[in-house]
Amino acid sequence: MNRLYMTAAAALVAAATALPAAAEEAKRGGTMVVAYKDDISTFDPAIGYDWQNWSMIKSLFDGLMDYKPGTTDLIPDLAESYAISADGLTYTFKLRPGVKFHNGRAMTAADVKYSIERAVNPATQSPGQGFFASIKGFDEMAGGGAAELAGVTTPDDSTVVIELSRPDATFLHVAAINFGFAVPKEEVEKYGPDFGRNPVGTGAYKMTEWTLGQRVVFERNADYYRPDAPYLDKIVFEVGQDPTVALLRLQRGEVDVLGDPIPSAQFVEVVNDPANKDLIVEGGLLHTGYVTMNVTQPPFDSKLVRQAVNMAINKDRILRIVNNRGVAANQPLPPAMPAYDTDYKGYAFDPAKAKALLAEAGHADGFATELYVMNTDPNPRIAQAIQQDLAEIGVKAEVKSLAQSVVIAAGGDGTAPMIWSGGMAWIADFPDPSNFYGPILGCGGAVPGGWNWAKYCNEALDAKAAAADAMVDPAKAAERLDLWRSIYIELMDDAPWAPVFNEVRFAMHSARIGGDKILFADPIHIPVHYDYVYAKDAQ
Amino acid sequence: MSDAWKRFRRDRLALVGLGVVVVMSAAALLAPAIAPHDPSAQFFDGLTLQGAPVPPGGKYLLGTDLLGRDLLSRLLFGARTSLVIGVAANGAAVLVGTALGVVAGYLQGWAGAAIMRFTDLMMAFPALLLAIALAAIFAPSLWIVAMVIALVNWVQIARVVYTETTALAARDYIEAARALGATNARILALHLLPHLVPTVLVYATLGIATTVLLEATLSFLGIGVRPPTPSWGGIIFESQSYFLSAPWLVFFPGAAIMLLALSFNLVGDALRDALDPTQRGR
């Protein structure tokens, strides 16, 4: 059998682990204080799935693959090199030697197998179970029949072979996702469900303290396999900090990094202050905020009506409500995502044309409907702005401001005609265009309880998506992206969504924290890439 | 009754309170006529270019809120929300509480005990948590919020009415009436309820103050009336994040809530003194 060796992989490893620019001043040592409002929910990589613990888990644990800091490019992590078979069904990962868990034990291939199986094991209740669906034997293990994953084998202590049941172009991203990060079996069994409070991994930092409701402390892992990272000796996460207070403390030098976004009321003043010029970094997020329209519920079953809604929303006005911390969106993908179409114009703001379209669809007098929204600020405000825009074209939308779980249920059950996604909007799990399709726009998500709240099911597009994800050959990467681009643009013609804006985040840090700007604008490590920033005043 | 009114009139503070209530009710009723702008209209010039609200003065007498809507107009229409819920929710609470209290107090025995145990149970329930849970179940609207508040507030009235009814029912003339063959319904209507009116009236008035505060609190938590219906508490909920730089959005509605609740409290207290002089100073 021919094998397509990624001989370039070895070279890539050397290049990729090269530090970002401005590393010449980087010193080892020092402490960084990060402020958050909410307490951390868990550090268990198989379970943690919120934007707060996602990057922290990346610092406590490692996976087969990772991303070059500040970018969306894949590089090997626990794997020293990898090879993909010609048919794209077999991935062979050679693990790097000398990796130790925080408890001192050396990591082996068996640990990688155990960790991936743990994510798939239904007893773990992992929200990321579905990501591993392309691995052979997934259905048997996820269904509860098999006790292990047939597709993952370990011919020796430093080799992991993963066989897929179908070609999956996103698999390397799956190998980089938190849910499969390496965990030591003996510690998991020792702590049971409390492993999330007592994490033990292979990462750059280990957790040494967690005082519930007050503070979490990370300390540098002296055994970390990278000789040059991390720089900081300690990171202290202070929780229970109101964002306004955190900002004031940062200005006084008590806090180094804001975990939550800069509070709206102070935002303009802070961003325009020349003293803060070097302290605030702007970065795109893999996020889109949108209004979904249930295509199975009249009158949203008419394409014309949906297009009219797209034209009725004044996106600039809504951006003003969120302090311009975003850019207007005209397609499902955010600008930071590969396959984003920079030439696509979308539906321009044109209430007159929108009214004309409504008339054409037989609703010259407008109609009444409901707009569901999550009841935490600023989402009800945004919903009211959309409500006013819709009223301009004759659509009387009643705003239903409810608890998050209730809105999600209404979307899943298909009872909500329109939903403003704020607070529950899609943020990509990994930087690949396919991640924006399956659960929220594909037929698979249009089932009762699914997250495709528009209940949009286009078999032709589904087929194209499957074909795109089967293009494993790296030589075809550009072609694959083109195919995805065309899928989303074609989808916009049907307009099951009205994309409104893509969030832009503004990371603020104190003057004593150094690092390349991209470490603060990293779309995957939020708010900063903990492993590569450093303290300028370290001894 | 005229005696009571004379006593009430002597309390000047209560008269002021009554005046405030009348003025606010008038403002609420006349809101569509006197409000300078449409309370739901989001004006383009109501926000600065960076999206901050406009301070009081000029076109917007009391400033604008975070969506560029005129605060004064929203306050005037918000009075409607507070008063409607205040009267409706409290009225419902009083009706339910009085009914249960009277029945329990008159019947005594196992029926009375069962009702009072149920009252104890509802008292043990953390009120705010109950309101929050109910709001999650029933998508909030004006009437749902009123119902939720009523469900939380009826308990106190039931207990007081029960105690009074028990005392009243033990009196001799009730015994006599029963001996003469009067039906229970007749006794309740003719002999008991009229004596309960003063107490119920006092608690009804005081209850409006509590209701207004509770509605404001629920709106503040984001589970109040459906947007864009203006509600004083709701305005504060939406403006919280800006309160350090736009404090007028918190203080004007806050002062309005306080004034209304205070007025009802003063009136209710004076009413209590006026209707039963032996209770003076309590």
Place this chain on the structure above:
Amino acid sequence: MLSHLARRLTASLLILLGVTLITFCLTFLIPADPVRMIAGRSATPETVASIRHQLGLDRPLPVQYASYVGKLVQGDMGRSYVQKTEVATLIRSRLPATLLLMAGAIFFELLIGMPAGVFAATRRGRPADRGIMILSFAGVSTPQFVLGLLLLYVFAYLLGWFPLSGYGTPAHLVLPALTLGVAGGGWYSRMMRSSMVEVLRHDYIRTARAKGLSERGVVLVHGLRNAVLPLIAMIGLDIGIFMSGAVVVESVFGWPGIGQLAWQAIQRLDIPIIMGVTLVAAVAIVIGNLLADLVTPLIDPRIRLR
């Protein structure tokens, strides 16, 4: 006395059971699916079904309730759906903050209410009395979130005397406790006043005066001692109110109490936490009521113990 106490205790336990039953029914009436929230947005229907089965949420409701109560009497409040941490651990970590806030609030209530009430009672009918009564009413009528934000703005932001939010030092406690204390202080001052007025009318006061004690001595020693009893009853009731009603103040001041825990749990439909917090709050209310009821006969011997 003892049999009365035993009867009250039994009644209290039944009431607590009733509270768990009502809470249980309410959480299931909420039109959302806790399993969907745990399973996350990428879950397959099979995963969802599996999680549902593991949490026992596919059993009939009465069975689920019986199982919950069974574990409860053994001290097991279950584990949070979202964090997998034990509910008891989560509540225990936040209880000190809530208790601290409650103590601070009661302190301020008494600090404001008692002197004000005594002062008003001794100057009954005069302008000072009216003034204090208006202020008391104003305190009671101000919504907590308005007062809290006002205190925050003036004393923390403009003047910088206190920290803006958070938890840790006594300075952090002042503003939130004061916010809760002002409203209660209003009630207490009125209660204190009417109680003092009652007491000052009694014969033994006249006797004390006749014996030649100073006016202040009479008021403070004899009057206060007896007038303070109703306040103790009110403190009992307050315990219950603060355990459950501090959500708003906790939100404004970022105070890590159990109110915030409950609020977040309801948003995410983390049922075990909702049940746990409600139960703890109900226990506090029941204990507080019990205390108040035990003190009341001491105030008014005419009220027979039922």
